[in-house]
Amino acid sequence: MPTLKELVKRPERLTPGHRLCAGCGAPIAVRLILAAADKPVIASNATGCLEVATTIFPYTAWAIPWIHNAFENAAATISGVEAMYRAKKKRGEIQEDIYFIAFGGDGGTYDIGLQSLSGALERGHRFVYVCYNNEAYMNTGIQRSSATPLGAWTTTSPVGKAVPGKTQWRKNLTEIVAAHGIPYVAQAAPSNWRDLTTKAEKAFHTDGPAFINVLASCNRGWRHLPSETIQNMQLAVDCCIWPLYEIENGKYRLTYKPKEKKPVEEWLKTQGRFRHLFSPENRHLIDEFQKYVDQEWEKLLKKCEE
Amino acid sequence: MGKIMGMNGNAAVAYAMKQINPDVVAAYPITPQTDCVERFAEYVSEGLVDTEFVTVESEHSAMSACVGAAAAGGRVMTATSANGLALMWEIVYIAASMRLPIIMMVANRALSGNINIHCDHSDTMGARDAGWIQLFSENAQEAYDNMIQAVKIAEDMNVRLPVMVTQDGFIISHAMERIETLEDDEVKNFIGPYQPRYPLLDIEHPVTYGPLDLFDYYFEHKRSQIEAIENSPKIIEKVGEEFGKLSGRYYGLIEKYKLDDAELAVVALGSTCGTAKDTVDALREKGKKVGLLKIRCFRPFPKEAIIKALAPLKAVAVLDRSVSFGAFGGPVFTEIRSALYDAESKPLIMNFIYGLGGRDIFPADIEQAFLKAEEVAQKGRVEKHIDYLGLRE
Numbered sequence: 001m002p003t004l005k006e007l008v009k010r011p012e013r014l015t016p017g018h019r020l021c022a023g024c025g026a027p028i029a030v031r032l033i034l035a036a037a038d039k040p041v042i043a044s045n046a047t048g049c050l051e052v053a054t055t056i057f058p059y060t061a062w063a064i065p066w067i068h069n070a071f072e073n074a075a076a077t078i079s080g081v082e083a084m085y086r087a088k089k090k091r092g093e094i095q096e097d098i099y100f101i102a103f104g105g106d107g108g109t110y111d112i113g114l115q116s117l118s119g120a121l122e123r124g125h126r127f128v129y130v131c132y133n134n135e136a137y138m139n140t141g142i143q144r145s146s147a148t149p150l151g152a153w154t155t156t157s158p159v160g161k162a163v164p165g166k167t168q169w170r171k172n173l174t175e176i177v178a179a180h181g182i183p184y185v186a187q188a189a190p191s192n193w194r195d196l197t198t199k200a201e202k203a204f205h206t207d208g209p210a211f212i213n214v215l216a217s218c219n220r221g222w223r224h225l226p227s228e229t230i231q232n233m234q235l236a237v238d239c240c241i242w243p244l245y246e247i248e249n250g251k252y253r254l255t256y257k258p259k260e261k262k263p264v265e266e267w268l269k270t271q272g273r274f275r276h277l278f279s280p281e282n283r284h285l286i287d288e289f290q291k292y293v294d295q296e297w298e299k300l301l302k303k304c305e306e
Numbered sequence: 307m308g309k310i311m312g313m314n315g316n317a318a319v320a321y322a323m324k325q326i327n328p329d330v331v332a333a334y335p336i337t338p339q340t341d342c343v344e345r346f347a348e349y350v351s352e353g354l355v356d357t358e359f360v361t362v363e364s365e366h367s368a369m370s371a372c373v374g375a376a377a378a379g380g381r382v383m384t385a386t387s388a389n390g391l392a393l394m395w396e397i398v399y400i401a402a403s404m405r406l407p408i409i410m411m412v413a414n415r416a417l418s419g420n421i422n423i424h425c426d427h428s429d430t431m432g433a434r435d436a437g438w439i440q441l442f443s444e445n446a447q448e449a450y451d452n453m454i455q456a457v458k459i460a461e462d463m464n465v466r467l468p469v470m471v472t473q474d475g476f477i478i479s480h481a482m483e484r485i486e487t488l489e490d491d492e493v494k495n496f497i498g499p500y501q502p503r504y505p506l507l508d509i510e511h512p513v514t515y516g517p518l519d520l521f522d523y524y525f526e527h528k529r530s531q532i533e534a535i536e537n538s539p540k541i542i543e544k545v546g547e548e549f550g551k552l553s554g555r556y557y558g559l560i561e562k563y564k565l566d567d568a569e570l571a572v573v574a575l576g577s578t579c580g581t582a583k584d585t586v587d588a589l590r591e592k593g594k595k596v597g598l599l600k601i602r603c604f605r606p607f608p609k610e611a612i613i614k615a616l617a618p619l620k621a622v623a624v625l626d627r628s629v630s631f632g633a634f635g636g637p638v639f640t641e642i643r644s645a646l647y648d649a650e651s652k653p654l655i656m657n658f659i660y661g662l663g664g665r666d667i668f669p670a671d672i673e674q675a676f677l678k679a680e681e682v683a684q685k686g687r688v689e690k691h692i693d694y695l696g697l698r699e
Contacts (some may be wrong), residue, residue: 066506119364
């Protein structure tokens with residue numbers, strides 16, 4: 001793994017001047033991941049914040065070859081690019097080693113793009129898929145996705161007299177991806193940058209599909225201050241809401257264990273989207289949230305043989 | 307000179323694909339296209355091509371992977387039918403907008419519902435405004451010939467657009483015919499080497515494909531797409547001429563069959579043109595002045611050639627193998643009637659919808675269309691603009 005000094009010397013592949021919001025978790029995650037690539041990279045990008053905000057024609061913030069096709073097909077698109085690379089390499093028309101990466105938000109990954117992702121993983125293309133997970137459809141204005149946690153307010157799971165925000169748990173996408181039996185799967189967060197870049201480097205070096213689910217908060221949707229992104233991510237990790245782990249060739253490993261497992265309330269109270277949970281009639285939802293997180297954490301510890 | 311082979315339309319297209327040896331083929335099986343992709347898979351399996359064959363999980367991903375592969379910088383092909391094309395629809399537009407010279411064979415099939423696996427043109431007609439060039443084939447020979455020409459047309463620097471080559475599902479795709487093939491080397495020399503423009507794989511010169519394109523440039527980009535497709539008729543004709551020199555089979559935008567001295571004509575696309583030619587011959591023997599206008603290239607719509615061919619006639623029956631619900635006639639009729647609006651002399655025009663969901667069309671049906679046209683010509687006016695052939699009523 002390169003040192004921080006080496007990492008900062010690597011070229012900026014997502015350049016300053018993009019139009020993502022101040023405090024957005026996505027570009028932090030993307031820059032850290034791309035910095036971990038020790039060879040040239042070609043990216044595909046699903047429709048979403050990252051895509052629209054970085055490529056407002058005639059400008060582009062990408063210093064690497066980049067393609068956006070549609071919302072649900074970042075994985076299928078990059079598998080086409082990678083197939084062409086293999087064709088050209090086989091014919092001796094290209095020599096250099098190139099990495100392939102696809103970026104999608106949780107909408108383009110957990111929901112509409114799940115089929116395309118599953119197909120590409122099953123076919124075994126050599127590529128890294130990164131889900132920058134901000135837990136809702138943020139580009140269209142904060143609608144719930146299947147990555148949105150229980151109780152969260154969004155514009156399609158609004159808090160009202162009858163319904164207290166989202167009524168379902170999020171889908172466990174990392175496990176769904178792992179069930180494909182691909183060589184490398186990880187969950188990460190930009191707050192733990194060393195952990196993230198190490199996982200990204202492993203993913204790039206994987207001979208086959210690799211997947212990283214990165215929590216990337218959206219202060220507009222989560223309702224926290226733009227300056228609180230990193231602390232917020234760190235709290236998600238320390239409350240064990242977003243455990244950091246990896247699955248290498250089927251073997252689970254916890255890559256970060258909080259010294260002290262914090263109660264989920266500490267994370268929930270940092271965000272306006274959960275404000276209603278703290279009113280007396282909704283307290284039971286916080287308990288449910290805690291119970292779910294505890295169960296999942298225990299299951300994960302067992303898998304990681306911790 | 308290549309071999310003479312017995313092949314169905316799917317096999318003929320797969321054989322053309324083998325000779326073209328594209329860099330990447332991404333496809334998903336659907337009846338009646340399946341047979342084509344299966345045959346190509348055998349070529350891959352036997353090592354007769356060195357194509358990367360991407361067996362995707364859906365047509366949506368097939369076209370998505372084709373876009374990725376073509377943007378990466380090489381020859382890319384796929385094939386589909388009916389609902390498969392409908393599932394690709396979103397990406398079919400994107401492929402043309404990115405100016406990627408992808409070639410797609412469409413074995414024409416009715417679009418659900420209800421589900422029906424047999425031929426009509428509602429699938430390709432649904433994609434007619436996507437920005438692709440559309441070449442229709444009368445038989446398996448033309449499907450083979452069109453696939454090879456499509457590569458050269460799509461890749462022309464003045465065009466750089468995707469091309470759809472159609473053949474009627476089952477009627478052509480599954481019927482054995484005598485095919486004259488070219489030698490592998492002849493095909494290779496005809497299409498020449500591929501010259502990528504702004505490929506993603508050129509890592510020294512990074513490009514951004516598919517940016518956010520708002521009201522400040524999107525319109526201009528559409529305009530440049532319009533220009534590209536308007537450039538294509540000349541290229542389609544040029545390639546058809548060159549192909550003729552190579553094979554003895556010449557191609558243009560349209561084909562006129564006994565039309566020069568005709569008073570009445572039918573207009574058709576695809577396999578029905580063969581049936582219509584027989585009907586024309588039979589009626590000519592009876593002394594009727596009849597002819598056929600076959601449209602080979604439906605997109606771009608060759609309006610000048612069609613106006614020129616039809617303007618002198620007394621009456622024309624346009625045969626549509628698809629419906630445009632709620633419109634004034636089928637898609638072919640609508641275009642032709644519109645094209646002739648400003649012509650100094652113009653024929654009386656009527657529309658016959660036929661053959662939906664694979665309903666057979668017989669010479670007697672086409673004869674009936676000619677009889678109606680004759681009747682209209684005698685009366686001097688059209689009373690019923692839209693009618694049906696072979697429909698139980």
